[in-house]
Amino acid sequence: MDLSLSPDESAFRDEVRGFIRDQLPDEIGERMRSGHSARKADIVAWQRILNKKGWAAYSWPEEWGGPGWSAVQRMIFLEEIQGAPAPEVNPFNITMLGPVLIQFGSPEQKARFLPRAANLDDWWCQGFSEPGAGSDLAALKTAARREGDEYVVNGQKIWTSTAHQADWCFVLVRTDPHAAKRQEGISFVLIDMKTPGITVRPIVSIDGSHHLNEVFFDEVRVPVAMRIGEENKGWDVAKFLLGNERTGIARLGKSKERVKFAKEKAREMRAHGRPLSEDHEFRRRIAQLETELKSLEITQLRVLSAQKAGEGRQDPLTAVLKLKGTELLQATTELAMDVGGPLSMPDWADELEALSNEPELGPVWATEATRSYLFLRAASIYGGTNEIMKNIVSKAVLGL
Amino acid sequence: MDFDLTEEQRLLRDSVDRLLADHYAFDKRRAYLAEPEGWSRAMWSRYAELGLLGLPFDERHGGFGGGGIELMLVMEAFGRALVLEPYLATIVLAGTALRLAGSDAQQAALLPGVADGKLLLAFAHGEAQARYDLSDVLTTARPKADGWVLDGAKSVVAHGDSADRLIVSARTGGERNDEGGITLFLVDAQANGVARRAYALRDGTRAAEISLSGVEIGADAVLGTVGGGFSVIERVVEAGIAAVAAEAVGAMETMQAMTLEYLKTRQQFGKPIGQNQALQHRATEMFVSLEQGRSLAMLAAMMVDEPDAAERARNLAMAKIGVGQAARFVSQNAVQLHGGIGMTEEYAVGHYFRRVMVIEHSLGDTAHHLSRLAQTAG
Structure with missing residues (x-):
């Protein structure tokens, strides 16, 4: 070792x-x-x-x-x-779609989409969740009926991050509503966001930003050639996508950056007549977080070491990376926000955008730290909630 | 970067596991606990035969030159089986002091006996007023012709009752909390003026209060340099932290396995209780805690011989904190998920619970190490 x-x-x-x-x-x-x-x-x-x-x-x-x-x-x-x-x-391009195309795409699909995805000539988004299919993704209803060389897509997706900026969307659609199992009637298709019949409506999230959208499909015609993998085998593709890239799942670099950021700003803030960075309670909180980060860093190295040794099976420790990684990402963004104290309350985003000649109201970092805190409450929700992850671990790893 | 064990390390782990599977079932352990010293001399001989008692020592002194990883493997196995013998006291704590500070002559005189299982040691450093401050030493050593005279008292000395020799810290200079002026001495536990009161800790392992009244020792009893004992004490505590971190991980493994087994077999409302989501999630959180703790125990094993003292201290403090918190979470929930049976003296889980509780409070508790880490965290 x-x-x-x-x-x-x-x-x-x-x-x-x-x-x-x-x-x-x-x-x-x-x-x-x-x-x-x-x-x-x-x-x-x-x-x-x-x-x-x-x-x-x-x-x-x-x-x-x-x-x-x-x-x-x-x-x-x-x-x-x-x-x-x-x-x-862009994670939709690089960690989600790319490996799917490499694994399941036809030579034509690979040649057409991979270079453009790498160069961000196409901005991709992910059309998985629906109003009635969140954690229970296989309940999805967006329908694709076959008409000759085309699918005609009708339905609604939700929580579609960056759909309003996207050129393309990879979408799970139901191609066989009569399949014996829900998972067996689903296909994975690529849809050009400029296709007639697509409407994107913004959802403003609690951080005040517009990342999320609803996407409506009304008689949207998609060439059958835009299907990835076989018809009705889209669930396998989706499972591959969701289980594929585990290296970055802990987002340790981001959490460490937040701690470093908080420490820097704490030197500028004052509490009890001294720099906040000298406050014992603050330092203890840093010590606690750094301990947990160190532990997760070693856990991540254990996963990598097992990968290097060629242990192909799904490593149960990746669940630790996801669960603990998101907890720590949230805890560190919370820390960065708390450093601001009263400055964490104002939302100066609009004032800052206005670029007026007035002096700045206050430090932009504090308002942004709060925004980041608010935004990353989603970290334990997107890509499968932590509660669903615990369900999976208890069955697949613990045998309960 | 790799986390693979060498072939020798794998053999070591397997042979310790096999020995304990044959000789350390829970009812046998109960019998060892009932022996006069609260542990088994027969098992101690078996450890010697397997080479475990010489593991960290130089080959010149009958040892095997093992490092942090080897010790981790042994301590994890000991944790899984809840081993009672004075391995931590003799081999890890006192052994590290001897190994790092002992002269060639001292090591040659003592280590072969330790490795053979004939000689037991204890590290008599902590004092009642010191809590976890390593430099808080009031015991004094006054020079006399050809030696020293020791006076003072040592508190909660792990396996101090069984030890043949004590490694005693005492002040040869400086004030109460000074790091300088502390010296380590080798003291015969039967020497005139040494009095020991033995008792059991909450987990059944033994300890002693040791008083030293005018204990006369020779000049050759000094371990290391006069006044330079503090840095050795730090290393001893770090070695101990790495060892108990691994032991706690072993104990957590067993508690987790017992809990999962119970969740799968205990029926209520016509189904195994493990089908309840609240319990499934708790068990998953225990798994996460255990693995996070294991990562830090591995870190401790890899850092315990790190030459950069500040880096070493920082990582070992983290290990003690993280493993302590994980052990508290896993052990409390192991008892909780067992329900009533988990509360009984008869059932093993409560014994594991108490072992990790004792571990958490030895060698600096979670709050102590968090506070230390916080001093440099801004």
Whole structure:
């Protein structure tokens, strides 16, 4: 047993860190460091810089335009990106759709979509959840009836992140309403968001932002050639997608960045006549969080080590990464918010956008830390709630 | 970076597990507990035969040169079986002091006997007023011609009642809380002026209050340098933390396994209670805690010989905190999920519960180490 990175891995870390330092545009870096979430234009610009280097599709094999990295290299890459902080690559393109296309796509589908996904020429979104199918995804009702070479899609998706910015959507549709099992009548199709009959309605979330949408399909015609995998086998594709990329699931780099951010800001804030960073209660909270982060970091290394050793089976520890990772992401964003004290209350976003000549009302980092806290309450909901994850673990791992 | 065990390490783990499977079933353990010293001399001999008592020591002194990982494997197995013998006291705590501070002559004189199982040691450092402050030493050592005279009292000395030799910390200089001026001494437990009152801790393992009144020892009894004992004491405590972290993980493993078995077999309302979602989620949270604790016990094993003292101290503090919190969560819920039977002396789970409780309160409790970590956390 050995914790240290190999000389090659250390050199790789330095290379990634150096690349981000030299290539991340100053303006984007500045916005990220002050605690803003990345704008669409920032994400596109940065992902294209990464793609030029061959790093955007960081989890893909070389054959399809990825760097062909090991699991350890992927972990290092993500930690450096999140820690910088720099915008993260579009997860719908890179960690969700890409591996699905590589595994299930036809040669034509791969050639058409993979390079564009890597370069963010197409912005993808995910059409899975429906009003009646959240945790119980197989209850989905959006119907696709076959008419010659086309499916005609009718129904509604919800919680569709970035649908309003997306060019394409990968969608689970019901192609056989009479299948013996609900899971057996589902297909996985790619839909151009410009197709007539699609309506996107915004859902404003508790952080005040517009990430989420409802997407309505009304007689939307989709070529059968846009189906991934066989008809009525879409559930297998969806399961592959949801279980595929586990390296970044803990989002440790992001949680560590939030702690670092909180510590920096705590030096500027004062409590009881001293810097907040010297307050014992504050420090104890940091110590507690850093202990849990360290533990999760080792757990993540254990998962990577098992992967490296070629243990192909699903590692039960990935459930720990998801459950504890989201808890810590929420706890660290909570910490960053709490550092603001009374400054965590105001919502200055509109004032800041107005770019008036008035002096700033207060520090933008505090308002953004609160926004990040609010936004990431979703971390234990999206991609399967933590409660559903516990159901799964209790059956699949504990045998209950 | 890898978490694989070597072939030798795997053999070590398997042979300890096999030994304990043959000789440490819960009813046998109960019999060992009833022996006069509260543990089994016969088992101690078996550990010696297997080489466990020489594990961390140099081959020149009858040892096997094992490191943190080897010790982790042994302690995990001991935790799973709830082993009672004075391994922590003799091999880990006192053994580390001897290994790190003992002269060649001292090591040659003592370690072969330890490895053979003939010589028992204890680390007599803690004092009643000190709580967990390692530099809070009031016991004094006054120089005399050709040696020293010790006066003072040591508190909750693990297995201090069985020990043949004590490693005693005493002040040869400085004030009450100074790190400088503390010296370690090798003291014969039968020496004139040494008085021991033995008792059982809550988990059944034994400890002693030891008083030292005008205990005369020779100049050759100094372990390490005069006044330089503190850094050795820190290393001893760190080695102990790594060991009990692994032991607690072993104990948690057994508690988790017992709890899952109970959830699957205990029927109420016409079905196994493990079909209730509230209990399923609790069991999953126990699993998460156990694995997070295991990660930190592994970290401790890998960091215990780290040369950078600050880095080593920081990681071991984290291990003690995280394993302590995990053990508290797992043990409390193991009892809770067992219901009434978990409360009984007859049933094993409560014994594991008390072992991890004692572990949490030894070598600095969670609050102590959190507070230490907090000092540098801003």
